Amino acid sequence: MALFNVDSRIYVAGHRGLVGSAIVRRLEREGFTRILTATRDQLDLRDQAAVNYWFKANRPEFVFLAAGTVGGIWANSTRPAEFIYDNLMIHATAVHAAYTYGVRKLLYLGSSCIYPRECPQPMKEEYLLTGPLEPTNEPYAIAKIAGIKLCQAYRRQYGSDFISAMPTNLYGPNDNFDLESSHVLPALIRKFHDAKLEGRRQVTIWGTGAPRREFLHVDDLADACLFIMRNWDEDIHINVGTGQDLTIRELAETVRDAVHPEAELVWDTSKPDGMPQKLLDLTRLHDLGWHHSIELREGIRSTYQWFLENVGEVEPESGGAGARG
Ligand code: GFB
Numbered sequence: 001m002a003l004f005n006v007d008s009r010i011y012v013a014g015h016r017g018l019v020g021s022a023i024v025r026r027l028e029r030e031g032f033t034r035i036l037t038a039t040r041d042q043l044d045l046r047d048q049a050a051v052n053y054w055f056k057a058n059r060p061e062f063v064f065l066a067a068g069t070v071g072g073i074w075a076n077s078t079r080p081a082e083f084i085y086d087n088l089m090i091h092a093t094a095v096h097a098a099y100t101y102g103v104r105k106l107l108y109l110g111s112s113c114i115y116p117r118e119c120p121q122p123m124k125e126e127y128l129l130t131g132p133l134e135p136t137n138e139p140y141a142i143a144k145i146a147g148i149k150l151c152q153a154y155r156r157q158y159g160s161d162f163i164s165a166m167p168t169n170l171y172g173p174n175d176n177f178d179l180e181s182s183h184v185l186p187a188l189i190r191k192f193h194d195a196k197l198e199g200r201r202q203v204t205i206w207g208t209g210a211p212r213r214e215f216l217h218v219d220d221l222a223d224a225c226l227f228i229m230r231n232w233d234e235d236i237h238i239n240v241g242t243g244q245d246l247t248i249r250e251l252a253e254t255v256r257d258a259v260h261p262e263a264e265l266v267w268d269t270s271k272p273d274g275m276p277q278k279l280l281d282l283t284r285l286h287d288l289g290w291h292h293s294i295e296l297r298e299g300i301r302s303t304y305q306w307f308l309e310n311v312g313e314v315e316p317e318s319g320g321a322g323a324r325g
Contacts, residue, residue, distance in 0.1 A: 108162065
């Protein structure tokens with residue numbers, strides 16, 4: 001396995017997003033000194049020539065590929081072209097440049113939406129491509145599956161040590177709190193917070209509240225990413241999560257209790273539910289010895305604190321979905 005240590009030259013693609021920023025924080029905490037990043041203005045990851053030029057000039061030895069256009073169920077449903085094009089291109093250019101410029105190891109990050117809509121639960125890695133995908137995020141999921149297949153293909157044809165990890169739904173510092181494009185957990189924090197500020201009791205939540213989701217704090221994911229970089233070099237992707245899920249109604253009640261306990265939940269069933277359940281099977285990761293450490297209640301509390309200190313009453317940016325950086 002490639003030697004991954006504090007002197008390694010590490011490129012974190014997507015360092016301004018939820019995942020990339022958590023990986024950078026984690027690397028810095030461990031004393032890594034040669035962390036390479038590039039903003040969207042400095043490097044358009046959809047442009048192969050630009051990406052090649054950047055890899056040639058910067059010569060990363062290890063890559064965390066956490067860049068992509070991301071968003072919640074509404075952004076996925078209404079902006080499918082951006083989700084498929086941006087992600088397909090970013091994955092392809094980065095993997096190809098990593099191969100061309102001799103990257104020693106690359107960790108690609110996907111998403112649990114790669115599994116079939118009616119997948120048996122919990123979802124094992126082997127269930128990939130065994131049934132139709134959830135329609136609200138099919139274009140994004142296809143791009144994410146293409147990322148896994150890119151890593152496998154370069155491994156098989158060229159012997160590249162490119163691996164993939166599939167995290168469950170994530171949350172934490174630097175999340176997107178814009179109500180149109182965010183995922184459910186940051187959306188709930190903002191909705192209950194705004195209602196509290198406005199002295200409003202009713203808070204509207206999308207869908208029926210019945211879907212089940214699993215949530216992992218992004219600092220736990222960053223810990224898992226370093227662990228996987230050090231301990232995984234298989235062709236098959238590896239799931240990352242907590243192994244516990246809850247209904248959206250239970251999640252909403254938990255966020256309400258942390259933010260605005262007097263609030264009343266109102267359900268907007270004109271909005272989509274998405275996948276009925278997305279619970280990952282973690283046998284592989286647990287067998288290697290990794291477990292999450294941040295429980296959901298504590299994670300929600302600390303994320304709300306982060307929101308208060310960093311976002312608070314600031315107006316959300318319109319359409320800001322991207323983790324691409
Ligand atoms: O987090 P979320 O947008 O993504 O929605 P998915 C999860 C569930 O929460 C859905 C409900 O059933 C939503 O209808 N929900 C309730 C809300 N209120 C809200 C709200 O105010 N905002 C949002 N966003 N949801 C996405 C995929 O699926 O998750 C992506 O579209 C990706 O491809 C990502 O995989 C992790 O879990 O349904």
